[in-house]
Amino acid sequence: MPDHPADVRIPDVKPHRSLFERLTALISPEPENRSELLEVLHDAHDRNLIDADALSMIEGVFQVSDLSVRDIMIPRSQMDVIDISKPIEEWMPHVLTTAHSRFPATEGERDKVIGILLAKDLLRYYAEESFDVRDMLRPAVFIPESKRLNVLLRDFRANRNHMAIVVDEYGGVAGLITIEDVLEQIVGDIEDEYDFDEEEDNILPIKHGVYGPRWRVKALTEIEQFNQTLTTRLANDDVDTIGGLVANHLGRVPRKGDVFNIDNLRFEVLRADARQVNVLLVEKLPPVDVDEAD
Incomplete structure (x- = not known):
């Protein structure tokens, strides 16, 4: 049998793709913005292609570019x-x-x-x-x-x-x-032997926002403590923590960047992973004028 010429190149063998996969690639465009990319990543997590920690860190990288020092x-x-x-x-x-x-x-x-x-x-x-x-x-x-x-x-x-x-x-x-x-913000809480989970650290006041005073709130903060500190009247018989209240309000696990209102409070999810919310930014909104509301 004759030897193969030295300059003959054996083509790379590409992995076989099913007809369905090839059709999907034709009709499904690549993600064109961050929102679409995150949807792809969440779909990959739902199909067990990436784990929850990996998804959380990728979301954290995006979040870091959106947040400022304040x-x-x-x-x-x-x-x-x-x-x-x-x-x-x-x-x-x-x-x-x-x-x-x-x-x-x-x-x-x-x-x-x-x-x-x-x-x-x-x-x-x-x-x-x-x-x-x-x-x-x-x-x-x-x-x-x-x-x-x-x-x-x-x-x-x-x-x-x-x-x-x-x-x-x-x-x-x-x-x-x-x-x-x-x-x-990327990898989640980095705890060491000197970190303590004290109640006074659950709610930290920060600089006022556009509408009013703001706080950074840990999701595990008890609703009772939240109400006492912010002089609010949030109530939910099904959950004990602010994180649980937020999840019930949205009807799903909160995601980083989610912004929504509950009563006269504006909530923004600062830190979360695929399983739970960790830290929230809460801003008190001005009272709604009854006449305007009507």
Whole structure:
């Protein structure tokens, strides 16, 4: 039998597709926008082609490009800071109690952030006779509230920063944000041994929105606690949590980006996966005029 010529190329064998699959490819156009792409992904999840975690992370990537820093930052009132104008003995117990790895360092006023202190640098306080906390401070990074999360994440990675101080349009400190906060929008909550599920963290006030005051609310927040904090009267005999109430209202598992009203409240789903909602943005709407409603 003669040998094959050296330049003869054996064609790649393509996987066989059924007639139905080929017809579907002809009549079903490729997704042309994000909404259609997400529908394809949800269909793939329904057919067990991708799991719930993968779907959730893909949705999180899309969500990061839509959110800005003001949407997920830790508000100024919730910031754990150290005031280096005071003796170290006064704020060291606070450092030990909160157990954060980084602290904004202020000087007298909360708006006067002069640097970032790494908790590990405080070990030198116990090892050295002379210790100047100012020498331990790292430069603070300041960013505007309007900065997009995808841009911030790229900056965090490029500059190897883990924390940024958020300032408002007047230059005042509005809050802070960490790389962990951004990553949690993609992969979900990143818990460590120092994270506590305390009730006071379930509802965090943030900057007012277009219509009124706003809060970031964990979906597992009890409806009773929600009503007490926001002075509302939401009620549902079938569920106990805000997440359950929202799911009942929609008639399905909430998805990231869902926006809807319940009574005089505007809800937006900030974080969710294929199984459940995790975090909501809630804004109080102005009361409806009865005459206008009629």
